[in-house]
Each structure stands twice: as structure tokens, then as C-alpha cells.
Amino acid sequence: MKDTVNQLKEYLIKHDIKPSTIRLKILEYLLNNPIHPTADDIYKSLLDQMPTLSKTSIYNTMDLFAGKGVVKVISLDEKEARYDINTCLHGHFKCHVCERIYDFPISCDIQTPQELEGFAINDIDINFYGICQNCKNKERRIWKWNG
């Protein structure tokens, strides 16, 4: 238990962030719940552990984390930002039925398109939208029931 906390502390320090209770709790939450949570998801999940927690602290912490490269902010077709603890290049699939967000790997050989020759590319977002296999199976079952 204490070891875990120390690992989390080191993780933050390595990223040039002073550890604090809130920051450790948020980091722990993100590592245990790699579901691309929104600020509100994080807030609601930590509220019973930390009853004085404020939403502003979540935003402050996430801004700090994003600036130090601990999380990547992801923008899907929704108005809330989401936070991804996995900052390595990968794609996201959002199912518009269950709203779940799936990760998928991206072949590393993305070559710069000719049109962007001379551009500096710092970041890449690849988002797919559709229906996941789970939800597709459910739909099929419903069709059967309805005849």
C-alpha cells in the first residue's frame, strides 16, 4: 500500500510535479480507471474519499498534468474534455450506443502527407466513431426478438 503511494509520488516527481494528496489520488484514479474520464467523472469518483474536493481542483490538476505530459487531453464529438493517462500515440473509437471509448494501436509508419511538407507536427488525434461489437450483437438480438 505504502509502496504504491511511493511509486505514485515518484511518478509525479519524475514528471516535475510536486506530489500532494489530491494529485496522488487523481493519478491513482487515472491509472486504475483508464476509461478516458471527464473532469466530472473524476470529481464524482473522488468525492466520497475527499469530501472537501472542489471541481476547480480537478481542472487545475488536469491542466498541470496535461502541461507536464502526464495525461493527454482528448477531444471527441462531445463538449466535455476527456483525459487519457496513456500518452503514447494510439487511436480512439467511440461507440455512439454505449458511449464507451476503445483504444486501438496505430501503425507507426504514419508518413507526413505531402501537403504538410515543412509543417511541424506536434500531436496527432485519430478518432473513429460507430457501433462497437458488443452493441452490434445486442441490436442483432433485438431484431430477432422482434421477429
Next chain:
Amino acid sequence: MKDTVNQLKEYLIKHDIKPSTIRLKILEYLLNNPIHPTADDIYKSLLDQMPTLSKTSIYNTMDLFAGKGVVKVISLDEKEARYDINTCLHGHFKCHVCERIYDFPISCDIQTPQELEGFAINDIDINFYGICQNCKNKERRIWKWNG
């Protein structure tokens, strides 16, 4: 002039949309300004032509257009939605210096990643972020000036 209006009318009708003054003006604006405008961009640009125009009408029209496939809503790393009159698959590059958004083609041979086998993919967003050539050149010039 009239011919153009008729072409615009037909374009809407073909997309199952009843033409109206507002809809035609917005469509015309989008075709003449393929700059991925926000609702506010469109509103401000049309306000002098149509002084009674309301922001709500822009949102209504864009929702209608998006539903009928006349525009694609694009979500970049900003809170406002943008609208793209080009609904064919292509990528976007946003320069974080000049904020301009560039289009670039995507090689058609995007194969479904194994992880998404059995998923229905309805839509793909590919967004790159960085500094465009223009702004990079300007930066270089500033370095020179500064010594």
C-alpha cells in the same frame, strides 16, 4: 447571379432540404469560405446582409445541414464546433500559432485495426496539431532579427 441561386437551391433540394433565404445564404457562405467556420464566424459574416439574423438560426441550420450530410461537424482541441462543407474523408491540421486549419488528403487504404474487428465504423476524424510552414518561417525570421 440568379443561376447561382438556382444551383444552390437545387443543391439543398437534392439533400432533402427546403430552400429558404437563410439556408441559401449560409450554404453560399460555406461554399465561398471553406475555412471550417464556427457558428459565430458564420453569424458575424452574414449579419450585415441579414440584420435580423439570430444565432439560434445558425445552430438550427447547421444541425439540419449536418443531419442531411451537407456539412460535417469537426471537433478540434477547442470548445466551439466547426463546420466543414467538404464531407469527403480528409484530415485536418491546426496551426496553434495562426489558428488556421489546413486540409490534407488521407490515403484511402485505411484498414480497420484488428482491435476493431466486428465494429461498425461510421466516421473517421484525423487531426494533426503543430505549426504550419508560414508560421515556422516567420519564427525563423524573428530569430534572425533578434540576433
Next chain:
DNA sequence: CTCATATTTTATAATAATTATAATTTTACA
């Protein structure tokens, strides 16, 4: 053509995510 009805547009208010500001609490360390 004219009235009734449906559609479109507008004005207004409500909502929700985020940011700004300043006050309070906690931490660090002289």
C-alpha cells in the same frame, strides 16, 4: 385571392463546461 395551417425564424431564457478571482488552508523551511 384569402384564410388557416405548417414551417421557419427570432427573442429570450436555461444549461453546462470551463475559467477567473480572491479567500482560505496547507506546506515548507528559515
Next chain:
DNA sequence: TGTAAAATTATAATTATTATAAAATATGAG
């Protein structure tokens, strides 16, 4: 142990968007 800096919180402000209902416009039957 006291003080300055940093972190956290409460509160209010901002902004994009949506909801609602009223007003304006278009449509179509008689």
C-alpha cells in the same frame, strides 16, 4: 515557531449551446 509560498476551495463570470415559446413567413385548400 512564524512566515512566505504553494495548493485548494468557494464563488462568480464567461461562453457555447440548447430549450421554449412567440412572431414572421410560406403554403395550399377552398
